[in-house]
Amino acid sequence: MSYPKINKLDGILISTISTGIKKGNKKDLVIINIDKNANTVGAFTNSETKSEAVKWSKYNIKNNIKAIVVNSGNANALTGKEGYNSIKMYTTFLSKKINCKTSNILVASTGIIGEQLDYKKINKAIPKLLKKSKIKCCSWKSFSESIMTTDTFPKAATKRLKIGNKVVTISGVAKGSGMIYPNMGTMLGFIFTDAKIPKQILRKTLLNGIQKSFNSITVDGDTSTSDTVFLTATGKVNNKQITSLKNKHYLEFIKKFNELLLDLALQIVKDGEGAKKLIKIKVNNSKNYLIAKKVAFSIANSLLVKTFLGSKELNFGRIFMAIGKSLQLIKQDKISFSLGNFSIAKEGKLLKRINANKIKRYMNKKELLLEINLNTGKESATVYTCDLTQEYIKINTNYIS
Numbered sequence: 001m002s003y004p005k006i007n008k009l010d011g012i013l014i015s016t017i018s019t020g021i022k023k024g025n026k027k028d029l030v031i032i033n034i035d036k037n038a039n040t041v042g043a044f045t046n047s048e049t050k051s052e053a054v055k056w057s058k059y060n061i062k063n064n065i066k067a068i069v070v071n072s073g074n075a076n077a078l079t080g081k082e083g084y085n086s087i088k089m090y091t092t093f094l095s096k097k098i099n100c101k102t103s104n105i106l107v108a109s110t111g112i113i114g115e116q117l118d119y120k121k122i123n124k125a126i127p128k129l130l131k132k133s134k135i136k137c138c139s140w141k142s143f144s145e146s147i148m149t150t151d152t153f154p155k156a157a158t159k160r161l162k163i164g165n166k167v168v169t170i171s172g173v174a175k176g177s178g179m180i181y182p183n184m185g186t187m188l189g190f191i192f193t194d195a196k197i198p199k200q201i202l203r204k205t206l207l208n209g210i211q212k213s214f215n216s217i218t219v220d221g222d223t224s225t226s227d228t229v230f231l232t233a234t235g236k237v238n239n240k241q242i243t244s245l246k247n248k249h250y251l252e253f254i255k256k257f258n259e260l261l262l263d264l265a266l267q268i269v270k271d272g273e274g275a276k277k278l279i280k281i282k283v284n285n286s287k288n289y290l291i292a293k294k295v296a297f298s299i300a301n302s303l304l305v306k307t308f309l310g311s312k313e314l315n316f317g318r319i320f321m322a323i324g325k326s327l328q329l330i331k332q333d334k335i336s337f338s339l340g341n342f343s344i345a346k347e348g349k350l351l352k353r354i355n356a357n358k359i360k361r362y363m364n365k366k367e368l369l370l371e372i373n374l375n376t377g378k379e380s381a382t383v384y385t386c387d388l389t390q391e392y393i394k395i396n397t398n399y400i401s
Contacts (some may be wrong), residue, residue, distance in 0.1 A: 001266065006158045006171045010194050011035040011234020016134040020123040022073030022111070024035035024249045025130040027146040029122060031071040031129045032190070033098065038234040040065040040106070041203040043210055051107040052084045054108040054226060056091075066100040067354050069122070070188065072147045072175070072363065076109040076117040077225040088118040093123045097130055108188050108228045108317035110175060140173060140309045147175040147188055150395060152271055157263040159256040160205045166242035170253075170260055175220075178269035178355040187268055189229035191260070195253065196235040197242050204245055205254060206231045213261035216293070218300045219272035220230055269384045274391030279309055282284060283372045284380045292327045292381035295372065298326035300385035309368060310387030312360050323372060328337070334375040340368065 013033040022028035042061045044054050053076050063102035069090065073328045076083045091102040109117065125181065132138065144154030158171040176187030197205070212230060242250045270278050281300050299305055300304070302322040308315045319337055333348040343351055362368070 001057075001270075003144070003154060004142050004156055004158050005261075007169070007190050009010070009169055009171055009234070010236035011038055012192055012232065013133040013154045013269075014138045014140045014143050015128050015129040016090075016142045017125045017132070019071075021071055021121055025061065026073075027123055028073045029129070029141065030143055030146045031126070031133070031185065032068040032070075032134055032296060033130075034066055034232060035234050035236065036064070038065070039197065039199040039202050040068075040230060040232040041206050042050055042231070043072075043197060043206055043229045045225065047223050047225055047227070049077070051075050051109055051113075051226040052079055052176070053077075053086060053107045054228060055084065057108065057228065057230075058085050059102050060106060060198075063103050065106055066104040066233070067098060067106070068190070068232075069094065069095060070147055070190070071107075071109050071111075071117070071122065072110060072149055073111040074115055074117045075111045075226050078114040080114050081183045082116055086117045089119040090122040090126070094126050095217060097126060099316070100367050106230065108226070108230075110147060110188055110226050111190060113225060114192075114229050130235045137249065139231065140171065143190075144173040144175070146350055147173070149175065150273055152268075154272050155267040157260045157266055157267075157273070159260050161252050161256045163195060163237075163253055163360070165240070166237050166239040167192060168237045168239060170195075170257055170370070172260055172264055173380045174264040174268060174332055175273070176271070187227050189215065189264060191229070191231045191257075193231075193233050193253075193257075194236040195233050196237060196239050197233040197250075201242055201245060201250075202231060203232050205257060208245075209254075209258050209261045213258065213265040217265045217269050218297060219269060219275070219386055237355055259268075264383060271397045272386035272392075273390040274393075275386035276389060277310060277387040279306075279370060279371070279385050279387065280368070280382060281370045281385065282380060282382045283374065284381045285377060286374045286381070287377035289379045289381055290378050291330070292374070295323055295330070295374065295384035296325045296381050298322050299370070299372070300383045303388055306385065308365065309370075312363060314356055314359060316350060319341035320345065330374050331376055334373075336373040336375065339363070339373050348384070 172191035283292040299322040
């Protein structure tokens, strides 16, 4: 995928470097210096086995944030007190350099689980990073590349809009390829805007936005220890005051912000480990949204469905099975589903006449649409996933080596 052109955003300074945490002299550390008047909010994994970085940032997100430190190559998970102390060591060192408290610094880590994070490598790199940021802000692409692990391409998106008569920008980067089933998914997201937005409204904007983007994707059904999304509003654009989510000047911001989140989320699914196809699963006419989403995820996380959609075998029974294993209150004799424009089943029965050759040709496409009609109500939900290939197994049996 081509990388978008993203201009410098007032209120943040990005610097990247290689510390040796990641093999091959690849860039693996990012520091984002943030203006003192900015507001930062976050969303984190719901996993019960959180990384030490998630624990640190979840505790400190309420504070006035001056910097975000991101490392790749090491998840700092399954590392216990030693892993948490490593964060204390490098945030203490950084805090003295930028004149703030450690509680004003957020962190994020991604990479191998179970290895101790060498804070000395980070401390050694910090002076160089800070010097670089004073001379020139690193590119957004360098930021994206520095947080990659098994990703095959850097992920970013940007939007411009007006709040009142002021032009504001929203830009963000993300990483993720495997261990993707976010429940705020390994995935990280960093979004920045120069708009002036109160922290409480900013937090609601993020939590609402991730529901139909980062929380509606799955690659392999595994929720990471490290899932984190940060949203920072630097306030460098003196736009009209935002007092609520329903403020008429703010509605366009929400629309563009949600589009940006979905863009980043879909880039993650398209880059799913070994994936060849993006699959959109839409469950319609459900009694409520929650039922629709649970049915959609039941299908999206089915290994049998994912292998079927990655093949040319017309094994439609797997879809029917996956709907049922969702354990939702549905009526079997009302279920219908289609693949693309091709009806497959109606009223709980496989259609006798289907054009197998045309369906097989459709399944060769890189993007597929699977629609389910429960016919028990009016609500719908959409989830995005990818196919499952032998390449996924190859990647994950050679991840550490």
